[in-house]
Amino acid sequence: MALGFLSGNAPRLDGLIERLESAEGLEDLQILIEELRDRYGVDHIVYHWVNSNGEQYGCGTYDLEWVNRYLDKGYLRVDPVVAGCYQRFHPVDWKRLDWSSKAARALMQDAIAYGIGNQGYSIPLRGPNGQFALFSLSHNCSDEEWEDFTISNRRDLILVAHYFNQKALEFEPGRTPDPAQPLSPREIEAMTLLAVGYSRAQAADTLSISEHTLRVYVESARHKLGALNTTHAVARALSRGVIVV
Amino acid sequence: MALGFLSGNAPRLDGLIERLESAEGLEDLQILIEELRDRYGVDHIVYHWVNSNGEQYGCGTYDLEWVNRYLDKGYLRVDPVVAGCYQRFHPVDWKRLDWSSKAARALMQDAIAYGIGNQGYSIPLRGPNGQFALFSLSHNCSDEEWEDFTISNRRDLILVAHYFNQKALEFEPGRTPDPAQPLSPREIEAMTLLAVGYSRAQAADTLSISEHTLRVYVESARHKLGALNTTHAVARALSRGVIVV
DNA sequence: CGCCCCCTCGCTATTTCTGGGGAGTTAGAT
DNA sequence: ATCTAACTCCCCAGAAATAGCGAGGGGGCG
CATH class of the missing domain: 3.30.450.80 (Transcription factor LuxR-like, autoinducer-binding domain)
Incomplete structure (x- = not known):
C-alpha cells in the first residue's frame, strides 16, 4: 500500500x-x-x-x-x-x-x-x-x-x-522483414505517387512519362514486392519502409 | 573532434x-x-x-x-x-x-x-x-x-x-492529421484484407458478406481517412497505424 | 423516443486497372 | 565486349474499381 x-x-x-x-x-x-x-x-x-x-x-x-x-x-x-x-x-x-x-x-x-x-x-x-x-x-x-x-x-x-x-x-x-529486392528510383517514385492517392494517369503525368511506362514500373515493383495487386504492393512497400508517406 | x-x-x-x-x-x-x-x-x-x-x-x-x-x-x-x-x-x-x-x-x-x-x-x-x-x-x-x-x-x-x-x-x-475518425471494426477488417492483397470479391467472401457491403465499408473508410482511392486509403490506414499488416 | 452510427443488401453505368503481347536506347557490371 | 537492368514507348481485351441511386434492422446515448 x-x-x-x-x-x-x-x-x-x-x-x-x-x-x-x-x-x-x-x-x-x-x-x-x-x-x-x-x-x-x-x-x-x-x-x-x-x-x-x-x-x-x-x-x-x-x-x-x-x-x-x-x-x-x-x-x-x-x-x-x-x-x-x-x-x-x-x-x-x-x-x-x-x-x-x-x-x-x-x-x-x-x-x-x-x-x-x-x-x-x-x-x-x-x-x-x-x-x-x-x-x-x-x-x-x-x-x-x-x-x-x-x-x-x-x-x-x-x-x-x-x-x-x-x-x-x-x-x-x-x-522478420524478408530481404526485399530493391526498387529502382522510378519504381519508388511511381509507388509513392500511388500511395498518396494519384491515379496511374496522374502519376504518369507528374513524372512526365506515358501511362504505359508508369504501368511497367508499377508492375515491376509489384513483382519485386511479391504483391498480388497494386494496393498490396503499396502496402508492402510502406510497411517495409521502401517508400515513406 | x-x-x-x-x-x-x-x-x-x-x-x-x-x-x-x-x-x-x-x-x-x-x-x-x-x-x-x-x-x-x-x-x-x-x-x-x-x-x-x-x-x-x-x-x-x-x-x-x-x-x-x-x-x-x-x-x-x-x-x-x-x-x-x-x-x-x-x-x-x-x-x-x-x-x-x-x-x-x-x-x-x-x-x-x-x-x-x-x-x-x-x-x-x-x-x-x-x-x-x-x-x-x-x-x-x-x-x-x-x-x-x-x-x-x-x-x-x-x-x-x-x-x-x-x-x-x-x-x-x-x-497529426485530422482527429482521426476511428474506423469501425468491419471497416478495419475490410481494409486489412485489401492491404494483404485480397480483391474486393475475395475480401467479401472471407468476411462472408456481399461484395456490395464490403464496398460500402471500403468507401466509408476511404472517406473517413480522407483518401482519394482505395490504394490511398490503405496507405493512410497503414501509416496512421489504423491497420497492421 | 429520436438520432446517429454500424451492419447488411441490390442495381446500373462509367472509368480505371490488370495482364498478356512486343521493342528500342542507355548505362553499369562481369 | 557482352550482358543485365533500368528506362521509355505502344496495342488490346477482360477484370476490377468508382460513383450514384436506393433500402432496412439493430444498438447505444441523450
Missing part, C-alpha cells in the same frame, strides 16, 4: 535495466516486472502488446482472472487507457483520460473491484509496422501521492518501458 | 531535460540541441520529422547547405538511416545499417564531404497517427570511440529524443 519511492528517493534502476537488456524470454520479463513492482512498491505493473484482434502478448502482475475478464468483456475496445494512449505520445495519468462514457465508468468500477487500484499511469509504445503496446502501473492511493510518485519516476519509467518493448519485439517471431 | 564524454563520464542531463520540458517553441529546441551537442562534444545532433513530401520540420546543427542538398538530391528516399530506423524500434549505429546500394554509398560519401562525420547514431521515434521522426547524432572518430560513446550515453539519448519528439508533437498539432 505504501509507495516505496517518492520524490527525491527514486530507486536506482541501473542493474535492472542491464538485466532487462540481457533478458532472453518472456519468463525473464515476468520476473523483472515483478521485481520492478516490488522496488517501486506499487500494486501492479503490466506490459502488453495491444492488438486490435484480441490476441495478447505481454506480462504483468494482474490476476489472470482479471485479464480474462478484461478480454471476455471486450474492455479493450472501451478502455480509455488504450484509446487515450493511442492518441498520445507522452505517458499519461489515468485521471487525465476521458472516463465520461458509460462503458468506461463500468470498466473502472470493475477494475477497482478486482483490485487494480484507483490510480494508474500508462506509457504508450510504438514500434515498426504499426506495433503498439502499453506499459502501465497502477496503485491504490491518494491523488497527491500518485502525482508525487509519477513525477519523480516518469523518466525511469519511460526508459524501462522502452526496453520492455524492445525485448517484446525481439522475442516476437514473424517480424 | 574529441568526444566529451566516454564511458563512466556521462554528462548530467537533468537540468537540460527540465528545460526541454518547459520549451515553448522551435527556437528553444534549437538552442537546446546546440547546447546538447556541446555537452556531448559531438559534431552534429539533429531532430527531424520524417515525411516523404520534402517539407521538413525539425532542428539541428547541420549546415543549411547540406540540408538543402539532401532534400534536392532526394536522399530521403535512399538514406539507409531513414529506411533502417523505419524498421527498427531500438536506436541504431549507422555502421550497422545496409550501405550496400550504390545510392547509399554515394550519400555517405557526400555526407562525409559536407562534414557530417563518419559515425552516426539514430533513434527512431513514433507518435500517434503514424508520425515518424529521427533523433540523430553524428561525429568524426574511430569505431571504438563511437561505440564507447554510444554505449555509455544511449539511455540518456533515448530520453532526450523522447522529449524532443514530445515537444515537436506539442508544437505542431496540425501535423
Whole structure:
C-alpha cells in the first residue's frame, strides 16, 4: 500500500535495466516486472502488446482472472487507457483520460473491484509496422501521492518501458522483414505517387512519362514486392519502409 | 573532434531535460540541441520529422547547405538511416545499417564531404497517427570511440529524443492529421484484407458478406481517412497505424 | 423516443486497372 | 565486349474499381 519511492528517493534502476537488456524470454520479463513492482512498491505493473484482434502478448502482475475478464468483456475496445494512449505520445495519468462514457465508468468500477487500484499511469509504445503496446502501473492511493510518485519516476519509467518493448519485439517471431529486392528510383517514385492517392494517369503525368511506362514500373515493383495487386504492393512497400508517406 | 564524454563520464542531463520540458517553441529546441551537442562534444545532433513530401520540420546543427542538398538530391528516399530506423524500434549505429546500394554509398560519401562525420547514431521515434521522426547524432572518430560513446550515453539519448519528439508533437498539432475518425471494426477488417492483397470479391467472401457491403465499408473508410482511392486509403490506414499488416 | 452510427443488401453505368503481347536506347557490371 | 537492368514507348481485351441511386434492422446515448 505504501509507495516505496517518492520524490527525491527514486530507486536506482541501473542493474535492472542491464538485466532487462540481457533478458532472453518472456519468463525473464515476468520476473523483472515483478521485481520492478516490488522496488517501486506499487500494486501492479503490466506490459502488453495491444492488438486490435484480441490476441495478447505481454506480462504483468494482474490476476489472470482479471485479464480474462478484461478480454471476455471486450474492455479493450472501451478502455480509455488504450484509446487515450493511442492518441498520445507522452505517458499519461489515468485521471487525465476521458472516463465520461458509460462503458468506461463500468470498466473502472470493475477494475477497482478486482483490485487494480484507483490510480494508474500508462506509457504508450510504438514500434515498426504499426506495433503498439502499453506499459502501465497502477496503485491504490491518494491523488497527491500518485502525482508525487509519477513525477519523480516518469523518466525511469519511460526508459524501462522502452526496453520492455524492445525485448517484446525481439522475442516476437514473424517480424522478420524478408530481404526485399530493391526498387529502382522510378519504381519508388511511381509507388509513392500511388500511395498518396494519384491515379496511374496522374502519376504518369507528374513524372512526365506515358501511362504505359508508369504501368511497367508499377508492375515491376509489384513483382519485386511479391504483391498480388497494386494496393498490396503499396502496402508492402510502406510497411517495409521502401517508400515513406 | 574529441568526444566529451566516454564511458563512466556521462554528462548530467537533468537540468537540460527540465528545460526541454518547459520549451515553448522551435527556437528553444534549437538552442537546446546546440547546447546538447556541446555537452556531448559531438559534431552534429539533429531532430527531424520524417515525411516523404520534402517539407521538413525539425532542428539541428547541420549546415543549411547540406540540408538543402539532401532534400534536392532526394536522399530521403535512399538514406539507409531513414529506411533502417523505419524498421527498427531500438536506436541504431549507422555502421550497422545496409550501405550496400550504390545510392547509399554515394550519400555517405557526400555526407562525409559536407562534414557530417563518419559515425552516426539514430533513434527512431513514433507518435500517434503514424508520425515518424529521427533523433540523430553524428561525429568524426574511430569505431571504438563511437561505440564507447554510444554505449555509455544511449539511455540518456533515448530520453532526450523522447522529449524532443514530445515537444515537436506539442508544437505542431496540425501535423497529426485530422482527429482521426476511428474506423469501425468491419471497416478495419475490410481494409486489412485489401492491404494483404485480397480483391474486393475475395475480401467479401472471407468476411462472408456481399461484395456490395464490403464496398460500402471500403468507401466509408476511404472517406473517413480522407483518401482519394482505395490504394490511398490503405496507405493512410497503414501509416496512421489504423491497420497492421 | 429520436438520432446517429454500424451492419447488411441490390442495381446500373462509367472509368480505371490488370495482364498478356512486343521493342528500342542507355548505362553499369562481369 | 557482352550482358543485365533500368528506362521509355505502344496495342488490346477482360477484370476490377468508382460513383450514384436506393433500402432496412439493430444498438447505444441523450
